[in-house]
Amino acid sequence: MIQEMAKDVVNAKERCMDAYEKAVTLQEKLNDAITLIDPSEQLETLPEGGLFHGVPIALKDNVNTKGILTTAGSRILSNYVPVYDAEIVTKLKKEGAVIIAKASMDELAMGGTNLTCFTGPSLNPWDTNRMTGGSSGGSAAMVASGVVPMAIGSDTGDSIRKPASFCGIVGVKPTYGRISRYGIIPYASSLDHVGYFTRSIEDACISLQALAGRDDRDMTSSFKEVPDYLGLLNSDMNGKKIAIFGNVQDALTNPETKEMFAKLMHALEERGAKVDVFYFSEELMKAMLPTYYLIANCEATSNHSNLDGIRFGVREKGDSMEEIMINSRTKGFGPLIRKRFVIGSYGLFEENQDKLFRKAQKVRRLIVNELNKCLGEYDCLIAPASNDIAPLLNDTSRDQLSDGYLIVENHMVIGNFSGYPSMTVPMGFEEGCPIGVNLTCKAFDEVTMFNIGKAIEEITGYKDLTAEVK
Numbered sequence: 001m002i003q004e005m006a007k008d009v010v011n012a013k014e015r016c017m018d019a020y021e022k023a024v025t026l027q028e029k030l031n032d033a034i035t036l037i038d039p040s041e042q043l044e045t046l047p048e049g050g051l052f053h054g055v056p057i058a059l060k061d062n063v064n065t066k067g068i069l070t071t072a073g074s075r076i077l078s079n080y081v082p083v084y085d086a087e088i089v090t091k092l093k094k095e096g097a098v099i100i101a102k103a104s105m106d107e108l109a110m111g112g113t114n115l116t117c118f119t120g121p122s123l124n125p126w127d128t129n130r131m132t133g134g135s136s137g138g139s140a141a142m143v144a145s146g147v148v149p150m151a152i153g154s155d156t157g158d159s160i161r162k163p164a165s166f167c168g169i170v171g172v173k174p175t176y177g178r179i180s181r182y183g184i185i186p187y188a189s190s191l192d193h194v195g196y197f198t199r200s201i202e203d204a205c206i207s208l209q210a211l212a213g214r215d216d217r218d219m220t221s222s223f224k225e226v227p228d229y230l231g232l233l234n235s236d237m238n239g240k241k242i243a244i245f246g247n248v249q250d251a252l253t254n255p256e257t258k259e260m261f262a263k264l265m266h267a268l269e270e271r272g273a274k275v276d277v278f279y280f281s282e283e284l285m286k287a288m289l290p291t292y293y294l295i296a297n298c299e300a301t302s303n304h305s306n307l308d309g310i311r312f313g314v315r316e317k318g319d320s321m322e323e324i325m326i327n328s329r330t331k332g333f334g335p336l337i338r339k340r341f342v343i344g345s346y347g348l349f350e351e352n353q354d355k356l357f358r359k360a361q362k363v364r365r366l367i368v369n370e371l372n373k374c375l376g377e378y379d380c381l382i383a384p385a386s387n388d389i390a391p392l393l394n395d396t397s398r399d400q401l402s403d404g405y406l407i408v409e410n411h412m413v414i415g416n417f418s419g420y421p422s423m424t425v426p427m428g429f430e431e432g433c434p435i436g437v438n439l440t441c442k443a444f445d446e447v448t449m450f451n452i453g454k455a456i457e458e459i460t461g462y463k464d465l466t467a468e469v470k
């Protein structure tokens with residue numbers, strides 16, 4: 001889709017204006033953007049050619065855009081207009097992309113519901129009574145509803161791959177260091193990744209082609225050459241070795257999801273793949289979420305200490321500097337963020353650092369060691385991206401602390417612990433709503449990830465899925 005659009009130069013302007021108008025109309029139903037951007041000005045200065053020539057795109061609102069409001073979904077940044085573009089914005093613009101929206105997100109990218117954005121929740125295009133998932137929910141909704149063929153997201157725990165599952169699209173979190181993070185408002189730096197949503201594997205290949213590459217302004221950016229992902233795309237499964245994530249499969253409680261997943265594994269086998277079940281230590285599985293929370297909250301607390309109304313953010317009144325900071329932070333953040341800062345601060349107290357933060361880092365290493373064992377033998381680790389379709393907006397029925405929930409709904413964080421490439425692709429539908437399957441591959445082996453993803457896309461036939469918003 002992106003390729004055809006980019007080649008269709010004559011219709012570039014009309015296409016982008018149409019996308020913008022569609023975004024404006026759908027905004028009322030989906031609330032998926034924080035800022036809509038009339039593309040007329042960008043269209044005047046469109047460069048010639050490019051992988052994204054005249055292709056409308058959306059950015060998650062934690063991507064800095066020069067002169068355009070960038071809120072990260074938080075009230076405290078509701079007046080923040082950056083003076084520079086993130087590296088990926090520069091790159092995409094050079095390729096001819098046209099930005100039509102800054103998409104809704106969970107506040108500061110914390111959360112998995114998109115209910116915590118200061119402009120209200122974004123709604124699922126397949127069923128507006130349901131969540132998009134988060135934190136990159138607005139970006140996912142804009143792709144799933146057919147407004148744009150690609151939208152940028154960020155993923156610290158599963159924030160691209162979970163909404164991709166709930167919205168029936170492809171969600172890619174490439175290897176740590178593959179895409180520059182310069183100019184992205186951080187959450188937890190050792191886990192943060194930039195990624196994106198598309199509606200097909202081909203588009204996922206082209207997008208990474210445009211986004212990947214070394215950036216001297218991001219010290220975690222890799223020097224590794226960027227392969228020709230699309231040129232290397234090949235869905236032949238002969239000789240591929242696939243490991244089913246046994247702990248996740250066993251913890252599934254939804255029979256429809258179980259069956260759908262089993263059928264898909266069988267189909268991959270029929271195409272020549274060797275499919276086995278791989279088990280992680282159950283202890284480590286249970287430790288996954290607490291480990292994530294500790295590392296993420298500690299890093300977030302440190303990263304966001306500058307959001308105080310003085311250095312950054314909306315300033316509240318106060319008689320002293322301290323009072324201004326306290327008032328600004330109290331009013332500026334929602335309850336979930338404040339809770340996480342309390343946990344983060346506690347983990348960072350000098351007397352707690354060894355027994356909490358550093359211990360979590362050690363457990364993270366043990367988990368990655370197990371993943372390395374698995375990927376030493378297999379090309380990819382695969383599991384459903386969630387037990388169920390997107391929850392209803394008011395759903396509080398699930399026991400989020402049950403062992404099963406902990407495992408099934410949080411396993412994708414392994415891609416952040418390791419930094420390895422991980423992607424969700426559509427797997428099937430339940431009650432008219434989509435659900436995805438997730439695969440994680442070796443570091444910098446996006447080629448294999450796309451190839452297996454392509455085979456899945458061919459098996460399911462779910463390519464260019466677009467929700468008709470009612």
Ligand code: GLN
Binds near residue numbers: 112134156158159187
């Ligand atoms: N849902 C996870 C959280 O609550 C993941 C967020 C993310 O990946 N940004 O933090």
